[in-house]
Amino acid sequence: MSREQYQDRLSELRTEVVLLAELVLERYEAAVEAAEAGDIRQADQIVRQDDEINRWYLELEGECIDLIARHQPVASDLRLITASFKIITDLERIGDLATNLAGRTEYDAGIHPAVDIRSLGMTAAEMADTAVEAYERDDADACRTVAADDDALDSDCEATTEAIIRDLITERAASDATKSADDGVAERADSPAAVEKTTRGLLTVRDIERVGDHAVNIAARTLYMLDNNEALLY
Amino acid sequence: MSETDVTPDTGSTATTTTAGESDERVREAWTEYRAAGQTKLSVDDLDVWYGDDHALKDVSMDIPSESVTALIGPSGCGKSTFLRCLNRMNDRIKAARVEGSVEFDGTEVYDPNANLVELRKRIGMVFQSPNPFPKSIRENISYGPRKHGDINKGLLARLFGRDDTEAEAELVERALKQAALWDEVNDRLDDNALGLSGGQQQRLCIARCLAVDPDVILMDEPASALDPIATSKIEDLVEELAEEYTVVIVTHNMQQAARISDQTAVFLTGGELIEYDDTEKIFENPESQRVEDYITGKFG
Numbered sequence: 001m002s003r004e005q006y007q008d009r010l011s012e013l014r015t016e017v018v019l020l021a022e023l024v025l026e027r028y029e030a031a032v033e034a035a036e037a038g039d040i041r042q043a044d045q046i047v048r049q050d051d052e053i054n055r056w057y058l059e060l061e062g063e064c065i066d067l068i069a070r071h072q073p074v075a076s077d078l079r080l081i082t083a084s085f086k087i088i089t090d091l092e093r094i095g096d097l098a099t100n101l102a103g104r105t106e107y108d109a110g111i112h113p114a115v116d117i118r119s120l121g122m123t124a125a126e127m128a129d130t131a132v133e134a135y136e137r138d139d140a141d142a143c144r145t146v147a148a149d150d151d152a153l154d155s156d157c158e159a160t161t162e163a164i165i166r167d168l169i170t171e172r173a174a175s176d177a178t179k180s181a182d183d184g185v186a187e188r189a190d191s192p193a194a195v196e197k198t199t200r201g202l203l204t205v206r207d208i209e210r211v212g213d214h215a216v217n218i219a220a221r222t223l224y225m226l227d228n229n230e231a232l233l234y
Numbered sequence: 235m236s237e238t239d240v241t242p243d244t245g246s247t248a249t250t251t252t253a254g255e256s257d258e259r260v261r262e263a264w265t266e267y268r269a270a271g272q273t274k275l276s277v278d279d280l281d282v283w284y285g286d287d288h289a290l291k292d293v294s295m296d297i298p299s300e301s302v303t304a305l306i307g308p309s310g311c312g313k314s315t316f317l318r319c320l321n322r323m324n325d326r327i328k329a330a331r332v333e334g335s336v337e338f339d340g341t342e343v344y345d346p347n348a349n350l351v352e353l354r355k356r357i358g359m360v361f362q363s364p365n366p367f368p369k370s371i372r373e374n375i376s377y378g379p380r381k382h383g384d385i386n387k388g389l390l391a392r393l394f395g396r397d398d399t400e401a402e403a404e405l406v407e408r409a410l411k412q413a414a415l416w417d418e419v420n421d422r423l424d425d426n427a428l429g430l431s432g433g434q435q436q437r438l439c440i441a442r443c444l445a446v447d448p449d450v451i452l453m454d455e456p457a458s459a460l461d462p463i464a465t466s467k468i469e470d471l472v473e474e475l476a477e478e479y480t481v482v483i484v485t486h487n488m489q490q491a492a493r494i495s496d497q498t499a500v501f502l503t504g505g506e507l508i509e510y511d512d513t514e515k516i517f518e519n520p521e522s523q524r525v526e527d528y529i530t531g532k533f534g
Contacts, residue, residue: 072489074517210451
């Protein structure tokens with residue numbers, strides 16, 4: 001293979017990673033919307049489409065391995081391939097988290113009221129989008145922005161988690177009071193439905209927070225790719 | 235121009251150079267580079283001419299002991315010329331003129347009174363093509379030490395002029411073991427060395443070099459004529475030798491440099507040393523755009 005073809009393959013790898021990212025983020029945003037709207041049909045479609053992301057991820061992984069095995073890349077070429085190799089794993093995981101959100105919508109009778117899924121979900125989506133743009137456009141500053149945004153997302157997720165727990169405790173106290181007055185006729189806070197609602201709320205927040213973490217990973221690998229800077233990796 | 239933060243222990247630099255910045259800027263960054271370890275060879279402002287051809291320009295670098303230093307670059311860049319300057323092999327070329335300084339353990343190699351036989355004993359050389367003498371394996375090893383008087387030191391030799399075979403046997407075994415060849419040839423030491431395979435012949439040449447107990451081993455493309463298995467044996471050997479010796483190796487094979495060296499010097503066309511740094515740094519994130527282009531195959 002000529003040097004020109006090799007360079008073409010490197011540039012094509014980058015394009016393919018960006019296209020995979022676009023598909024993954026589209027699915028993730030659709031999952032957030034489906035969860036917010038309780039749109040079971042759309043959620044079901046997202047769950048069924050996850051295989052497509054997995055197949056594409058494996059193809060790109062194979063391409064990275066082939067480029068390393070056959071060309072022994074060094075310097076910026078090596079950093080591009082290794083960064084891409086890690087970034088596609090983060091993208092595949094975001095795809096899985098989108099499937100989790102969608103799966104929960106399919107079986108859930110509505111989101112926990114303490115979870116502002118649009119606000120949290122879209123913040124994480126914007127972070128991932130910024131990280132992918134940084135990868136596409138060689139933008140080191142944008143990588144650092146993503147890392148800074150993650151602190152705010154983490155803080156919002158933590159506050160939401162606290163609100164869910166507080167809600168559970170409040171409901172428990174209320175149901176205990178009702179029980180003593182009404183001898184157990186009202187729904188208890190530890191009923192299977194209530195536990196399910198709390199658990200799903202907590203899992204949703206955790207998944208969104210993880211999307212943010214994957215966005216930071218993408219930014220960190222991109223910064224390494226651009227400047228050999230490992231500052232965001234730790 | 236940005237400031238460059240150089241950490242003396244590791245030599246790693248904190249800034250990068252983009253395309254278009256001058257080689258001079260890059261040179262300023264790496265000339266401060268100090269490889270880890272004690273300096274074995276210190277080269278200062280070295281220039282070499284072959285007639286009117288200025289083959290090596292103003293090269294300065296320190297080579298640390300007990301490590302592998304790789305010299306890479308395109309054909310005609312001066313890396314082999316540089317290697318040959320380290321033990322004054324260029325003296326054999328009449329048209330060659332050398333200016334500058336090479337210090338070996340603090341002693342000037344180009345001192346007019348330098349003992350060249352002793353110098354080349356302490357700074358040995360292994361060439362691209364294996365070049366064993368058309369003699370037995372044993373004689374190939376013992377020839378050098380015998381010539382230097384390192385074998386016949388025993389009573390028999392002194393009184394009767396007889397060969398000290400025990401000393402010779404010990405020396406031959408030690409050198410062949412160091413060169414990872416003993417197990418393959420110990421039952422045929424009196425066979426002609428030319429009957430060995432190419433890879434074995436090259437290891438025999440390394441053993442021959444080791445037999446006179448050098449400090450530094452210079453290698454000029456030692457594996458370029460060998461197949462992958464023989465190459466791999468030479469590479470393993472180089473890494474082992476670096477635990478005890480200072481190895482300087484010229485190679486066209488950049489992956490080989492990346493695999494086996496501790497620090498790498500990149501020479502580019504025109505006889506200039508463009509960048510010298512830890513091998514990891516050179517192959518992950520070189521300062522010079524020209525070096526980046528060369529090692530990624532975009533130039534040269």
